[in-house]
Amino acid sequence: MEFREVYCNNCKKILGRFNSKFYTEEKIEGLLKIEYSIHVKKGHQIFVRKFEKI
Numbered sequence: 001m002e003f004r005e006v007y008c009n010n011c012k013k014i015l016g017r018f019n020s021k022f023y024t025e026e027k028i029e030g031l032l033k034i035e036y037s038i039h040v041k042k043g044h045q046i047f048v049r050k051f052e053k054i
């Protein structure tokens, strides 16, 4: 199963993991603005990376 992991480079932590099946790139982009706006407003670097899980 493929997941997308949202990681904050400034906080050095994973903010969330989303199943690629249900969360498209656009959906996650939208989530970033709402759910993680605190990080975004602080100017934190947020990465979305893919990872596989069996």
Ligand SMILES: [Zn+2]
Pocket (backbone or CB within 6 Å): 008, 009, 010, 011, 012, 039, 044
């Ligand atoms: Zn952060």
